Amino acid sequence: MTLFWSLVKIYFLIFILRLGLLYLIEYLMNKFKLVLIKYFKKRNKQLIKTDNRIKLIRNLRLELQVENLSFRLTPYLPYLSRYREKQEIGLIINQKNSFIEMIKDYGYMLSPLRLINIVIIIVILEFNGVSLLMYLQQLFSWLITHPGDLRNALLAIPSTVALLLILSSWFSISRKGMLARAKGKVNLEDFENIVKFHKKNRMLLSDISTEGFNNITKVLGYRKRLITTFGKDSKEFDDTCNQLYDFLKNIPKIKELDTFVQEHDQYKDLYPFIFIGNRHLVFQKMQSIYMERDSHSTRLNKLEKIFCTKEKFKNIIKNLKKYYSKNFEDHLDNHIIGVLKEAVLIQEYLNRIHPQFYKRYSLFSVLSFITNKDK
Known part of the structure; x- marks a missing residue:
């Protein structure tokens, strides 16, 4: 139990550090983008004064591609919306609980099922002497040395598939199933x-x-x-x-x-x-x-x-x-x-x-x- 809580603490610490790093990357990328926009703006003015149409169009295309690259690379992490300064009724009615929205956003980022978080968990376990790769190797070796158990497990697959088909058929004729099909259509x-x-x-x-x-x-x-x-x-x-x-x-x-x-x-x-x-x-x-x-x-x-x-x-x-x-x-x-x-x-x-x-x-x-x- 002590090992579990220590792993959770380390996991949260790494998550916070990673979040801080992403915020730093977002800040630097936006600053760099502003510098590039100023450069392209100045360059466009120079090219139009010399009536160099080919280079001007190339510069505008390059500007669009750089903006797109910045758009793809910048993390754009969730932030809390500030509707309090605005008094429009529509904004007030549609205003969501900021704390709940923050929990949803960062809860998803913390999910241990995300690929990057799975990698982090494996690294943490490795540093604490718990090797998941070793357990997987042992499982593979056990399956090789016990072919009978593996064969019995494979024989259970058809019955499992049949059970899943029955359950899916039951769902498809239920009201929820009909609603799902209607929405899909x-x-x-x-x-x-x-x-x-x-x-x-x-x-x-x-x-x-x-x-x-x-x-x-x-x-x-x-x-x-x-x-x-x-x-x-x-x-x-x-x-x-x-x-x-x-x-x-x-x-x-x-x-x-x-x-x-x-x-x-x-x-x-x-x-x-x-x-x-x-x-x-x-x-x-x-x-x-x-x-x-x-x-x-x-x-x-x-x-x-x-x-x-x-x-x-x-x-x-x-x-x-x-x-x-x-x-x-x-x-x-x-x-x-x-x-x-x-x-x-x-x-x-x-x-x-x-x-x-x-x-x-x-x-x-x-x-x-x-x-x-x-x-």
Whole structure:
């Protein structure tokens, strides 16, 4: 009993040390991420001023990949939410007991069934002179020297399987079993609708991107002329703007996409393929593009801004002239860099979502053939 309690104490001590180390890693990773973001921001400004489009796009892609790597490596440990400072009724009603939530989170992390905790337990036992590997070797040796007992144990397997089948059949006809099957069927239908949503969303977004990237190319081409003519001759600046507007196009399919997403909002799950390993920061960032916060930050406005539609870019120039005339160049460059960053993000989403509709899973195909289920 004394050995047991000493093992528990050591286990908790190692857990606390590991938790502290993870918090330290999280803190350092976030600090390092801020340094990198500042570097990429400065580098983007330099590249757009020299009109080096290839290096600018490469830098934006690299920035996205670094952010994704940081997202994957940073632990993001549970923390206690602080709703007390906010008085919104919805937040107060939905507020959970912080202590219970903390017990749930750290109780899961302490679970001896987790692989890393199993390794820690084995190491602790080894240091205390209790070798689990030795016990496993002794068990294996005993099974080799007592084949009769092993044969009797194997003979008991069919009866055990039969018992499990009886129990599962009893569960399947019970109310809980019927409820479980019904929920499974509903979840399957919902997931099929989510996949259909992404297929349509991908097609619309791909068509929009083709026209939108042409708009962005025209804006980049006129950037220097807009900057050089601004503040010198208002007529020359207006003429330059009008020439640019003649090249820019409004994209009707953005409205079609917005309507489609609005009608299928319940299936707008931007993490549909995460369970097969397609986990990327791009899905989380796409969520922020599709989320509508207020009347000034609608999905329609954000997409028109990203793809530089004629009417939206007219409003952008109008606002820059009105509110940012003293530093027009900096704000125009910031706007274009932001547009390019979102365009790179959308293209990365399309690159990652497109293969999912054509990828074949060999194991699933074999099982479908054996069970005669639809693929």
